[in-house]
Amino acid sequence: MAAHTNPLEETQMNAIVLERHGPPEVLRVRRLPIPALQDKGVLVRVRATAVSPGDCRMRASKPPRGEQSGPKRVGLDVAGEVVSVGAAITHLRPGERVYGFSMRSVASAEYALLPGSALAVIPASLTFQQAAAVPLSATTALQALRDVAKVKQGERVLVVGASGGVGTFAVQLARILGADVTGVCSARHVALVRELGAGRVLDHGRTDFTREPERYDVVFNTTFARSFVACRQVLARTGRYVTVALPPPWVDRVASSLLPGPRLLMASVTPRGDDLRQLSAWIDAGQLRPVVSQVFPYTRFADAHRASEAGQSGGKLVVDMESLNEAGASL
Structure with a gap:
């Protein structure tokens, strides 16, 4: 799969990462390279993500034997805007609002690279924060x-x-x-x-x-x-x-x-754009709606993890990622 040059002027981004496994306090903001675009990939400017019990288990659990050290991003759900698309992508274009998820935990950053097959256009009735509650x-x-x-x-x-x-x-x-x-x-x-x-x-x-x-x-x-x-x-x-x-x-x-x-x-789960498009159709028809329990600013990302572990929320916990690109970002 051929790689493309970065379509953005900058080469690095802010990302929320864990440098070691442990309690929510291990989450930090760090500078990481912006993912390189690939033929079947879509580079998304992340506007919102969600926190799930799976995110918390991954953060808290011991890493698999042989896993390489270094900062690891967290977050599966992505809602944002298309920045650029790979050469093989024909169903999406820059500027479109899209949502999806990746089991590789890429969401907690300014930019995320996802397969085009895992993304769909966000229903017009949903905000980025509402949309982030849907995919996974x-x-x-x-x-x-x-x-x-x-x-x-x-x-x-x-x-x-x-x-x-x-x-x-x-x-x-x-x-x-x-x-x-x-x-x-x-x-x-x-x-x-x-x-x-x-x-x-x-x-x-x-x-x-x-x-x-x-x-x-x-x-x-x-x-x-x-x-x-x-x-x-x-x-x-x-x-x-x-x-x-x-x-x-x-x-x-x-x-x-x-x-x-x-x-x-x-039951396991597989990212499928076709399933997201079906879900979007039901949302557009008024048959289905996301339930957002609370929206956290990215500066309270660790608090969102704490709330998820407490297990008392109804619906989804969402994190607004809009200002993660601010200089001096911190948690």
Whole structure:
């Protein structure tokens, strides 16, 4: 893949990085080279990003053995403006507002280079801050429900963690796919989840849904709160338990492989511009909306990580990156 010269006058940018793994305090602003444009790439001026539990786990966890030292960028979601496109890109042009995500953690900087196949134009009704809440979480929910669980019209879907970043999209997308939706969340977010379209909402502080008489075709678990074994009894005989959490424990895997009935399914997520364009169409039609819990200035990037780790927000935590190019930027 051929590299192109940097289309900008400057050669370096401000970026929020971690120089070692640890608590939010390890995040720093540093100068890094602006990524070199590639044939299938798009250079984006980042205007906003979002903080997810995955970002926090990556920051806090021990690095893989053999990983090279040095500053590492954080952040998966990108919302911004196209600066320049590679020779193979025909569907985007400089100046367009775009959003997408990369599993390589490139978002926490003035500029990010993403594959053109992972980007789509931001719906006109969304601000950069609202758009940053969409890519990773909404795509995760869509691929889990449509592609992994294969939700069908009229099925009963239970969303565990319905007020979180993935959960708020899952409630809405399950409805769009024609399902009857029940959400599980904390008491403070019951009204929000009901507003998003859940026909029934359970406060997990008062109701143990695994002991309820209802049976579901799909249990979509977006949290670590309940295992497959615990949820199995509320699944229909042909039910599917789908999780986007870390790999399930061995007890769940053994139970799924040996016991008849409901199946345990793991959902991963892949950046796809086509999926973002479908999500954009639903947003434009008023069927889907991002829920932004709080917007932080980039100077409070570490606070956004702390808030994510506290786990009490409804929807997504967003960071405004507009002023990261200011001289003397600091956290």
